[in-house]
Amino acid sequence: MIEMISKCDEKVAKQLQEIEDEIFTTAWPSETINQKINNKEFKYWTFKEDEKIVAYLGIQFINDFIEILGIGVIEEFRNRGIAKQLMNELMDYFNKSTYIKILLEVRESNSAAKNLYTNLGFIKVSKRKNYYKNEDADIYLKEKIYA
Numbered sequence: 001m002i003e004m005i006s007k008c009d010e011k012v013a014k015q016l017q018e019i020e021d022e023i024f025t026t027a028w029p030s031e032t033i034n035q036k037i038n039n040k041e042f043k044y045w046t047f048k049e050d051e052k053i054v055a056y057l058g059i060q061f062i063n064d065f066i067e068i069l070g071i072g073v074i075e076e077f078r079n080r081g082i083a084k085q086l087m088n089e090l091m092d093y094f095n096k097s098t099y100i101k102i103l104l105e106v107r108e109s110n111s112a113a114k115n116l117y118t119n120l121g122f123i124k125v126s127k128r129k130n131y132y133k134n135e136d137a138d139i140y141l142k143e144k145i146y147a
């Protein structure tokens with residue numbers, strides 16, 4: 001079940017820190033997550049299975065665009081369409097919003113994530129040399145289509 005997190009408290013922030021840490025082995029401090037969600041700088045979506053968060057998507061608002069902070073699914077829950085469902089929630093939110101584009105960075109070697117993004121119409125627009133300690137980042141963009 002997907003839940004949008006627009007308001008936070010320490011308990012929820014801790015859960016978000018824990019899932020991010022479990023997937024990426026680094027995470028924002030829970031105090032930062034709590035503060036930035038409540039200040040409307042960050043927004044998260046979580047996917048729960050039996051009350052446990054097994055996947056998340058975090059975004060940041062920067063001026064007139066959205067930056068994806070991270071998307072991750074715990075290993076044993078991968079390849080079930082969960083990331084796609086989370087991204088579709090973001091797409092619905094984006095399409096109804098006044099934000100004009102979504103940007104993200106992804107490791108050059110991360111073909112699973114790159115497939116996820118390109119299937120949703122994201123295009124590779126640039127590269128950041130050594131953005132990660134030992135690897136370049138590809139920058140992907142999705143612009144709003146106005147009817």
Ligand SMILES: CC(C)(COP(=O)(O)OP(=O)(O)OC[C@H]1O[C@@H](n2cnc3c(N)ncnc32)[C@H](O)[C@@H]1OP(=O)(O)O)[C@@H](O)C(=O)NCCC(=O)NCCS
Nearest residue numbers: 070071072073078079080081082083084111112113115116
């Ligand atoms: C990338 C990640 C979020 C995908 O999550 P997932 O729930 O397994 O993905 P889904 O089942 O929703 O698959 C969605 C699409 O992603 C792509 N994809 C997912 N896993 C893939 C894999 N192992 N190889 C190639 N493409 C893959 C496919 O295009 C897939 O669509 P399709 O099934 O219609 O072909 C997950 O592998 C993950 O958490 N990885 C570690 C964290 C990470 O790298 N996050 C992204 C960088 S911020």
